[in-house]
Amino acid sequence: MTAQIIDGxxxxxxVRAEWKVRADALKARxxxxxxAAVIVGNDPASKVYVANKVKACAELGMYSxxxxxxxxxxxxxxxxxxAALNSDPKIHGILVQLPLPKHLDAHKVIEAINPDxxxxxxxxxxxxxxxxxxxxxxxxxxxxxxxxxxxxxxxxEGKHAxxxxxxxxxxxxxxxxxxxxxxxxxxxxxxxxxxxxxxRDADILVxxxxxxxxxxxxxxxxxxxxxxxxxxxxxxxxLVGDVDFASVKEVAxxxxxxxxxxxxxxxxxxxxxxxxxAERLSGFSK
Ligand code: NDP
Numbered sequence: 001m002t003a004q005i006i007d008g009x010x011x012x013x014x015v016r017a018e019w020k021v022r023a024d025a026l027k028a029r030x031x032x033x034x035x036a037a038v039i040v041g042n043d044p045a046s047k048v049y050v051a052n053k054v055k056a057c058a059e060l061g062m063y064s065x066x067x068x069x070x071x072x073x074x075x076x077x078x079x080x081x082x083a084a085l086n087s088d089p090k091i092h093g094i095l096v097q098l099p100l101p102k103h104l105d106a107h108k109v110i111e112a113i114n115p116d117x118x119x120x121x122x123x124x125x126x127x128x129x130x131x132x133x134x135x136x137x138x139x140x141x142x143x144x145x146x147x148x149x150x151x152x153x154x155x156x157e158g159k160h161a162x163x164x165x166x167x168x169x170x171x172x173x174x175x176x177x178x179x180x181x182x183x184x185x186x187x188x189x190x191x192x193x194x195x196x197x198x199x200r201d202a203d204i205l206v207x208x209x210x211x212x213x214x215x216x217x218x219x220x221x222x223x224x225x226x227x228x229x230x231x232x233x234x235x236x237x238x239l240v241g242d243v244d245f246a247s248v249k250e251v252a253x254x255x256x257x258x259x260x261x262x263x264x265x266x267x268x269x270x271x272x273x274x275x276x277x278a279e280r281l282s283g284f285s286k
Contacts, residue, residue, distance in 0.1 A: 001222060003252040011151045012144075012264035019272045020060050026278055027061065033278035034063035035093040035119065035270070036085045040078065040104065041071035046097045053095070056267045062274065063090055071101045078104060079112050086114040092281050093119035093274035098169075116281060119273035122169070130176050136280060137273045142174035144265025145206060145227050146181070152254065154204070154225055157182040162198050164188045164215070164242070165208030170229055174206055195219070207242035217247030226252040229262050 037050045057064035094117045100106045115125040121137035129135035161183040165171035175185045199219040205226045207215045212232040230242025241258030279285040
């Protein structure tokens with residue numbers, strides 16, 4: 001079997017066009033959705049991510065503010081920047097690019113963001129809403145995976161979804177979103193015994209491990225849907241996922257490539273969350 005490729009680039013373009021209609025509708029009512037991206041320090045990967053987010057805002061005709069702060073900024077100064085963005089009426093979404101330098105308490109910084117502008121969905125209020133039901137701001141990568149599954153026409157209800165990884169930004173929210181859609185969910189971690197036994201039982205397998213080519217064809221059930229969240233560089237410096245694409249594509253029914261799978265969806269869902277934040281803050285939706 002050769003798996004069907006889930007083309008994240010094409011789906012992301014389609015989803016962006018759908019959200020542009022909503023952004024344009026807001027603009028027609030005098031509200032331009034605005035995103036502020038705060039970056040602290042000089043991490044080159046973080047700089048690329050933030051530049052891409054700002055570019056995507058421009059594509060949707062949204063307002064964006066890119067705030068670069070020195071790595072020696074104090075916590076009080078950073079909190080003051082966030083307070084200013086919280087009260088800026090042109091800003092509907094605030095993201096603070098992680099990781100932060102060690103002297104800054106990331107939890108405190110995230111909790112300082114107005115939860116109604118927390119478009120990354122990391123504030124405890126929004127995480128709690130996800131646990132108990134529905135959050136207005138699902139965290140962008142797992143939200144993107146859900147949209148990829150939906151747009152590809154993959155049914156979730158009753159399926160066994162296995163997620164490898166339990167981070168707060170990918171694994172845990174992914175599990176909750178799949179659970180809300182009535183999947184039976186297993187979460188695997190570095191402490192899981194006989195990982196392959198679990199992954200081979202998955203109808204939907206999500207890899208969010210951070211290890212290049214970690215999931216191999218032998219770990220996958222024939223016909224399974226395999227979603228690769230990982231972004232890694234291999235020994236040759238090439239961008240690869242957590243899934244060994246060459247062996248898994250011969251076994252799986254569907255597979256996302258890296259690059260061009262989950263990655264483009266993450267930014268798209270950030271745009272979606274920002275438009276939704278603008279709709280809610282301006283009273284045009286709940
Ligand atoms: P973390 O490092 O925070 O989490 C990795 C998880 O993998 C942990 O829960 C860890 O378990 C688990 N793990 C590590 N080794 C094993 C193992 N041998 N067997 C089973 N589980 C294991 O990573 P993130 O969740 O932040 O990111 C995961 C990957 O996704 C990275 O490659 C990252 O770059 C990428 N990413 C991609 C995004 C995108 O837009 N496409 C967005 C965000 C991340 P334990 O908890 O026990 O340590």
